[in-house]
Amino acid sequence: MSFLYVSVIALFASNLNLVLGFTSTFPSVVSSITTTLSPPSIRHQASNPSSIHTLLFSSSPDSDSEQNQDNGIDISQDDRLYRIRLPRAPGIEWGTDLSFSFVYVREMEPAGPASLSDVVQxxxxxxxxxxxxxENNESIPLIGASFDAVMNAFATLDPKVKDVDLVFFKGTKDELKKLCSADDGKSKQNDGMITITVIQNKGASDEKVITLKAKEGANIRQTLVDNGINVYQSVTRWTNCKGKQLCGTCIVNIAEGSVNTNRKSMDEGSTLRENPDSYRLSCVTFAYGDVTVETFPPIKAAQWTR
Incomplete structure (x- = not known):
């Protein structure tokens, strides 16, 4: 079969008619947020290119109050950037390529707020x-964010929030990356590198924190092993399957940044079914953003008797 089609209804927000759907068809991955709420209002337009450093850390020029004065994107830096106010369920079907990052507008509901704005394309x-x-007007930066991170940003909004200010870039992923690196080639957000923070022996007197740099998409197990960090408990250090997902013993806890990792497969979920959701098999876990990993997390005896 030359294509993959998966459809999962992921979330219903009863009082906002919010529906998150997930559909995958190579080469793109799609999520849809649909609603029939009030029309949007345009917030601001822009001009002149800048780096991602400036985009992420400049104050927004169009804030409604002092509470809005946070470090949001300065959309005056490039005329392809714009800010628009939409209902929290804007009628947008989100898409991404197989990197599961740099989320874009794939489709729009014809009668939805985004489509009716005549601005979002x-x-x-x-x-x-x-x-x-x-109460809370803090901006959530989403440039290059993972698909899960974007969906989570919408899904975890306070129930009292009815509208959101969204910043969009009219252009491709490559054009956005080029804009972000225009003034700062060493920008952390665009240098293709991520930070993996490893906590060993958490809570013990000999607790140790190690910070590693790795390429986006790095395999957690391989990165840790290459840096001399053991991910196996007890004798499995010598009897493991060497990253073939056969022994199920390279368990780590993704304490922070789980949204920056790939989704669990059904096999991995079954292997770890008696453990917290943040537990992962490091051999099949890939990081696309900064993560904090705890080695040797507490594991019940049943994990070793499957």
Missing amino acids: KGDQICELRPVSS
């Missing part, structure tokens, strides 16, 4: 989300 890259709220 197919292919626009999402860069930032900011809830419109009297």
Whole structure:
């Protein structure tokens, strides 16, 4: 079969008619957020290119109040950037390539708020989300974020939030990356490197924290082993399957940044079914953003008797 089709209804928010759907068809991955809420309002337009450093850390020029004065994207840096206010369920079907990052507008519901705005277009890259709220207006940077991170940003909004300010970039993934690196070739967000923070013997007197640099998409087990860090408990250090997902003993806890890793397969989920959701088999876990990994997490005896 030359294509893959998966459809999963992921979330229903009863009071907002919010539906998150997941559909995968090579070469793109899609999620849809649909609703029939009030039309949007355009927030600001822009001009002149800049680096991702400037985009992420400049104050937004169009804030509604002092509470909105956070370090959001300065959309005055390039005329392809724009900010628009939409309902939290904007009627957008989100897409991404197989890197599961740099999420863009794949489709729009014809009668949805985004489509009715006549501003948001197919292919626009999402860069930032900011809830419109009297309590919390903190911006969530989404440039290059993983698919899960973007979906989670919407799904975890406070129930009181009705509208969001979204920043989009009118262009391709490569054009956005080029813009982000225009002034700062060494920008952390665009140098293709991530940080893996490893905590060994957490809570013990000899607890140790090690910081590693790795390429985006690095395999957790291989990265740790290459740096002399043991991911196997007890005798499995010598009897393991060497990363073939056969022994199920290279268990780690992704304490932070789990949204920056690949999804669990059904096999991995079954192997770890008696453990917390943050537990992963390091041999099949790949990091696409910064993560914190705890080695030797507490494991029940049943894990070794499967």
